Amino acid sequence: MSVKVSVIVPVYNPGRYIDDCVDSLLRQSLPDDAYEVIFVDDGSTDDTPARLDAVAAEHPHVHVIHQENSGWSGKPRNVGIEASKGEFVMFVDNDDYLADEALERMYDYAIANDADVVVGKMAGKGRPVPVELFRRNHPKASVANAPLIDSLTPHKMFRREFLDRIGLRFPEGRRRLEDHVFVTEAYLRAGNVSVLSDYVCYYHVRRDDASNAGFQQLDPAGYFKNLREALDVVEAYTEPGELRDRLLRRWLRNEMVERMRGKRLLAMPEDYRRSLFAEIHATAVERFGAGVAAGLPPAQRVVAAMIAADRYDDVVAFAEWESGIAVRAVPEGVEWHEGAVRVALRAEFTSGGEPMPFPAEGVPATGEPPLDAAEAVDWVCADSVARFDTATADLLLRERESAAQHFQSVRVTRETVPEGEGERVRLVLRASATVDPATAADGVAPAAGLWDAFVRVRLGAWTKECRLGPAPAQDRPTPSAGVAGGRVVLPYWTHPHGNLAFDVDRASKRLGLSEVTHTMVTVSGSGLRAPVPLYVPGESEVRLRLTADRSVEVPGRLSPAADGRRAVLEAELPLAELRAGTWRVALGPVPERFLALPLALEAADDGTVRAVPATTPRDSRPLLRRVRSRLGRVLRGAANRVTKHRR
Structure with missing residues (x-):
């Protein structure tokens, strides 16, 4: 079989952080x-080179190239390109990792859409x-019809023939933003x-330890010299x-204004x-x-204008005001409905921890932004009111372990709430979101794990996100666990x-099954019937496992x-x-x-069966606790004697 994908990993002193990367590359479904x-290996001085050589010795499809530090x-990426045999090359950093099916899915997607870049x-x-780039699939994307320019890291798949045909390689040497230069040209010429x-x-x-290369403090002169090279690429390939x-x-937005x-x-x-x-x-x-600058949102336009006018003090004053702005999202209802969890919430911006006041009358931000910080605040707030009809709120589920996140279906309404004498208002978004266990992860069921609910709000000058919560304890909605979409889902706080979160296929004790006592179970003839504190959208098939010295499984519903x-x-039965x-x-x-x-079935010799309380097998944990406690006392006593002796 010909090589479909060559994965190129530049390596420099990653230590233990390379372990997840290596493991993920060996688990690929291809x-x-x-x-x-x-x-x-770009001249690593830790034990990584030897560790990688050992991996390569066990896996014929893994290769290691050693070179002096560049x-x-x-340069390591370019060396990898030259050594590659794949139809496509995929760049991965040594402290990151891939999902198990990443290479197979990205390759198949490239072939299906005749893509030079995936x-x-x-x-x-x-x-x-x-x-925003990942709201939906874009099989035929370009810088003109999709926000590709938001993603300029090199962690993508590129057709090798395309790179060779246009002669595209990474800039080399001690420099920043080499990925911007490479990826931007690839987008514009693909x-x-x-x-x-x-x-x-x-x-x-x-x-x-925050020692990733991208988190190191930049040298302003060198950084913006390199940035100009990315701008040169845009100007070379666009009119x-x-x-x-x-x-x-x-x-201007990401590298300067922000x-x-x-x-x-x-x-x-x-x-x-x-x-x-x-x-x-x-x-x-x-x-x-x-x-x-004209296409920036108002707050960014203000900062861009102050930068251009060399108004440093006003930039700082405006930053001091913006630093107190946040978003708050409060859940108002969480309930099962037609096989999904329906979440009602309200969201609004806050300033200094309190609801943010806006002028009652909105005025669109037109013309040149004011350069005085106080005037700029009023200008931006008035524009936010004028744009309120375009404000949006999204509910995202984010897996706690992996940080994978997915947009949920949301309907939004907008409410202007008068404040005081009516000269100021609050801008409140109300949203109704649907979390469907069958499709919540971009059309498929979410993986087993803990999923946190985040709300992402876009209003005028700002796009901010926060956890959904806290819900007031006194009237907090408490939906039961449910069985839907082939998953056991527990919404919980x-x-x-x-804050609102979802336990998918992991919870056991918190599901409420301890409420099912033997007195609630009816056994009539061979039929068993019992209430169970689980939501189900309709009749669903289940299994019962009965265990004594052996196990018997029977169908149920x-x-x-x-x-x-x-x-x-x-x-x-x-x-x-x-x-x-x-x-x-x-x-x-x-x-x-x-x-x-929390129950058992007692079968008699005459063939009758009745429900009884479950008996718990003898637990050795109390004994272990006693042993540990006594050992702790012995060790503490020995430590005290040593301390007294030293004194």
């Missing part, structure tokens, strides 16, 4: 002979990743770019006009932020025409913060009870197979999962 992994990732959905573990959004392919990880301005706007806003600016040492401001001012004046919040369990004795009972609401019920 056959081993359909892909290769090329680690390019200073950055550009952008796979990313999840950020402690790192920001694009959100025959087609495909964005795969219905499967998380790439996990972008921030190290615990003057709206598209070019929109692309250049990405660097560094001069809110808490991000205020966290910098004074001397450093002044030198950074000076370099940003020089670059903005030199490279960006009026059309670039985190402790102690009271769950049907909605009259109140719609509980279910009724019914099953036919195999009386001929139940020898006399006590049989523990477990419910299997979904395949491969059985949940113990």
